[in-house]
Amino acid sequence: MGYEVRSIAILNQKGGSGKTTTAVNLAACLGENGRRVLVMDLDPQASATDWFGVENPGRGITDIFVDRAPLLELVRATDVLGVAIIPASAWLQGAEKVLRWEPKSMKILGHYVDELPQHQWDYMLVDCPPTLGLLTANALIAVKEVLIPVEAHHLALPGVDRVIASVETLRAHLNHELRVSTIVPCRVDPRTRHARRVVAELRSRYGKLVSQVEIRENVRLAEAPAHKQPITLFDSRSKGAKDYRALASEIIAAERPLA
Numbered sequence: 001m002g003y004e005v006r007s008i009a010i011l012n013q014k015g016g017s018g019k020t021t022t023a024v025n026l027a028a029c030l031g032e033n034g035r036r037v038l039v040m041d042l043d044p045q046a047s048a049t050d051w052f053g054v055e056n057p058g059r060g061i062t063d064i065f066v067d068r069a070p071l072l073e074l075v076r077a078t079d080v081l082g083v084a085i086i087p088a089s090a091w092l093q094g095a096e097k098v099l100r101w102e103p104k105s106m107k108i109l110g111h112y113v114d115e116l117p118q119h120q121w122d123y124m125l126v127d128c129p130p131t132l133g134l135l136t137a138n139a140l141i142a143v144k145e146v147l148i149p150v151e152a153h154h155l156a157l158p159g160v161d162r163v164i165a166s167v168e169t170l171r172a173h174l175n176h177e178l179r180v181s182t183i184v185p186c187r188v189d190p191r192t193r194h195a196r197r198v199v200a201e202l203r204s205r206y207g208k209l210v211s212q213v214e215i216r217e218n219v220r221l222a223e224a225p226a227h228k229q230p231i232t233l234f235d236s237r238s239k240g241a242k243d244y245r246a247l248a249s250e251i252i253a254a255e256r257p258l259a
């Protein structure tokens with residue numbers, strides 16, 4: 001029996017929330033569990049592309065916005081089990097500027113995603129830029145789920161409501177299947193009362209949407225990108241690897257068999 005393909009945008013308009021760290025390491029942990037994962041890097045900073053050590057990424061996903069190139073041709077293999085990536089590049093910033101703010105421009109990625117061969121991947125994870133602009137709108141139309149990583153800091157809380165409000169707007173007008181499926185506390189230092197209070201506040205506001213696991217602050221996660229390896233390969237026994245494996249298990253537990 002098959003399972004529904006999961007498509008998840010990893011989104012928080014606040015930079016430094018843990019989006020890229022979550023996209024890369026969640027992908028690797030899903031891959032360890034036998035899942036086939038396609039990461040789409042939609043951030044002009046191309047941090048996920050760099051982290052996977054993609055050589056000569058070219059313009060990457062920018063091509064679909066400017067040349068209307070087939071998405072499948074942009075897919076690159078990685079050294080990580082089960083994980084492939086569509087790279088980003090700085091060109092993406094220019095693409096966003098030339099697109100007009102209209103529904104047609106928001107549907108480009110979704111159009112190409114619909115044309116991907118079905119069931120070649122079990123998961124599509126989109127690493128979003130730290131903005132709620134046209135690129136992010138494209139992600140929100142192309143996927144069904146949104147995962148919001150939240151840095152455990154009180155300044156991060158209002159941002160969560162803004163992401164939820166954007167998702168609601170998109171759902172009402174352009175993508176009826178879209179929903180926030182998971183809110184993940186990130187960079188949690190369990191020794192500080194401040195971090196514990198923020199996580200408690202998240203749980204009281206958003207209840208079951210908040211993952212059981214809290215991704216702890218772990219320097220190995222911050223070191224891994226320089227080594228071009230996800231945490232599972234860079235330091236398989238670190239707290240970071242343990243936490244992202246636990247997150248992957250929670251996400252896998254929510255898989256749904258095809259009706």
Ligand SMILES: Nc1ncnc2c1ncn2[C@@H]1O[C@H](COP(=O)(O)OP(=O)(O)O)[C@@H](O)[C@H]1O
Pocket residue numbers: 014015016017018019020021022047130186187188215216217218219221222223
């Ligand atoms: N759990 C963590 N422990 C330690 N450092 C982290 C953790 N999560 C993220 N970081 C660091 O925080 C910074 C921002 O994370 P990143 O994933 O790039 O956020 P975003 O993609 O939302 O901008 C990076 O320097 C990253 O290495």
Ligand SMILES: [Mg+2]
Pocket residue numbers: 019020021043047128
């Ligand atoms: Mg990022």
